[in-house]
Amino acid sequence: MTIPRHIGIIMDGNGRWAESRRLQRALGHKQGAEAFRTLAYYCRDIGMDYLTVYAFSTENWKRDKSEVSAILRILEDYLIEAIEKMAREGLRMRILGDTAPLSERLRKLIAEAHAIADTYTGFTANLCVNYGGRDEILRAAKKSSETGKTFEDCLDTTGLPDPELIIRPGGEQRLSNFLLWQSAYSELYFTNTLWPDFTPKDLDKAIKWYNERDRRFGGR
Numbered sequence: 049m050t051i052p053r054h055i056g057i058i059m060d061g062n063g064r065w066a067e068s069r070r071l072q073r074a075l076g077h078k079q080g081a082e083a084f085r086t087l088a089y090y091c092r093d094i095g096m097d098y099l100t101v102y103a104f105s106t107e108n109w110k111r112d113k114s115e116v117s118a119i120l121r122i123l124e125d126y127l128i129e130a131i132e133k134m135a136r137e138g139l140r141m142r143i144l145g146d147t148a149p150l151s152e153r154l155r156k157l158i159a160e161a162h163a164i165a166d167t168y169t170g171f172t173a174n175l176c177v178n179y180g181g182r183d184e185i186l187r188a189a190k191k192s193s194e195t196g197k198t199f200e201d202c203l204d205t206t207g208l209p210d211p212e213l214i215i216r217p218g219g220e221q222r223l224s225n226f227l228l229w230q231s232a233y234s235e236l237y238f239t240n241t242l243w244p245d246f247t248p249k250d251l252d253k254a255i256k257w258y259n260e261r262d263r264r265f266g267g268r
């Protein structure tokens with residue numbers, strides 16, 4: 049069985065998970081963050097190098113103010129915890145996306161997490177926050193023309209291998225502006241399971257499915 053080096057996940061279905069239990073949507077996101085925590089440790093343990101998840105898109109600002117602030121608050125709490133224990137747990141955490149519009153507090157926490165991640169190597173969990181694939185491509189094109197660096201060196205994912213596999217729980221079958229450049233040859237796996245219910249067993253199933261794919265990259 050080949051374990052992909054890099055898997056991307058669109059964490060969809062938190063709202064429906066909560067609503068079906070007559071809970072507030074924010075509680076679905078909280079449970080979604082727990083599913084992420086469990087899965088990140090699992091990815092580290094099975095020898096993956098990168099897990100990249102879509103936590104907050106450039107379009108998610110359109111949601112109710114209370115839901116937006118609940119998601120950002122969960123992120124904040126998560127980062128505080130990560131800063132405290134990520135080095136001990138052999139897990140690096142990075143934020144991808146345009147962080148400029150985020151609160152100063154959140155940007156400080158992100159800088160702190162990145163500074164710690166820079167001090168060692170090993171499994172990395174990337175959280176996409178205020179991330180959109182088109183926005184990333186535009187920012188990279190601008191930066192590349194201003195600095196003369198190659199386009200790929202200006203992407204948020206610079207230095208990372210492209211994800212071999214992208215997983216979308218929650219029943220929809222689309223990319224929704226996630227890793228548009230990097231997903232050119234990714235295998236796409238969809239499942240109806242809602243994200244808060246997604247377990248390491250579901251990841252095993254997706255990896256098994258991935259192993260049955262015939263990847264040709266345009267060749268024969």
Ligand code: FPP
Pocket residue numbers: 059060061062063064065077078080081084085102103104105108119122123126175218
């Ligand atoms: C999509 O479900 C999920 C989001 C827009 C937010 C995801 C955010 C988190 C899991 C919390 C922060 C993450 C971490 C890992 C600290 P949806 O709300 O669109 O669900 P629905 O389609 O059922 O309404």
